[in-house]
Amino acid sequence: MGLEAIMLAGAHVRLEPLTHGHHDGLCQAVRDGELWKLQVTLVPHPRDVGVFIDDALAAHAAGSQLAFATIDLATGRIAGSTRFMAVDLPNRRLEIGFTFLGRSWQRTAVNTEAKLLMLTHAFETLGMNRVEFLTDVRNSTSRAAITRLGATHEGVLRQHMVMRDGWIRDSALYSITSPDWPDTKNSLMARLDEHHPSAF
Template sequence: MLETQIILEGKRVRLIPASYEHLNELFMASNHREIWTYSPSTISKIEHMEKVMNKWMESKEQGFRYPFVIFDKNTNEIVGSSSYLDISLHNRNLEIGGTWLNPKVWRTRINTECKYLLLKYGFEDLNLVRVQFRTDTRNDRSNLAIQKIGAKFEGSFRQEMILHDGYIRDSNVYSILDNEWVNVKEKLLGFLLN
């Protein structure tokens, strides 16, 4: 199980452990239909956010998930969320996922900096040997972003999950291994310097 207070800070973002005190701000950030196109859930009411938060906290208690809120230091507001998922410290691997951002910060450095902070902590503090990502095969923006940072495509899970609109999703799987981290880190830092 991960420690209870992991706070990761970059130039633009601060990743803070998600808690019920963030509920209203998370709902405000998440209440945009275009966020949920490729997702198993959708958030359009505060009750949806409460249900999601309950699931997060239950999974966190069980040691399977560690949810973060993404705080934009430029605007002093929560703009999204990301998580460590399917945590297996025994096998020294996990997934970075459940990531969503308010559309107003799409195509900014925020997602890149979040990935950098999460990967850096994973490989350098948790001593992981593998980090994986999964995304809808149709989600070109997400697939390209994952490939751009240097994650390797491993294949697709066919009919892996049913989305909120009933669509049966195929997911692409990518990974970064510990011996690839140095190159990925260099690439991410290069993006963040520009």
């Protein structure tokens, strides 16, 4: 099975395979909070979004990634982007990463449902055994968000990445495995119900 460029949709968010048609909306999302200035993550500057999309399309053609534009259904606006990456179909594992959301959508149902959609696709359609999340050990916001998903912290990859400013990053590693998935799914659905009790 290849990594098909598929759309994933829920009650609050739609994940569309990223194309150059999303360029301007993605630039607006990046400007919402000036996300490129964050030192503990990798978000493109608006002037680099075109290259960001080019790289995502090339990675999909190579079979290693699938990037999405994250669409807020309430407004129709692009809230940010996320992707499947480090995809290893023979060994049934992948990473969810390169996720960013404009400030207006952070800590909302948009991110929760996007992760629910991606994890459901990973485990129930692609048949993954393992989904990983990696983030800078300094990024307390990201680490807390990953923990809220129900992922297990497995350790720290020391001297793992060189950041744009030259900082040599240690990365915190988290995972959700197929045996974890039923409980994780129920927890995410309950969190969505708390956000929008009338939607379920």
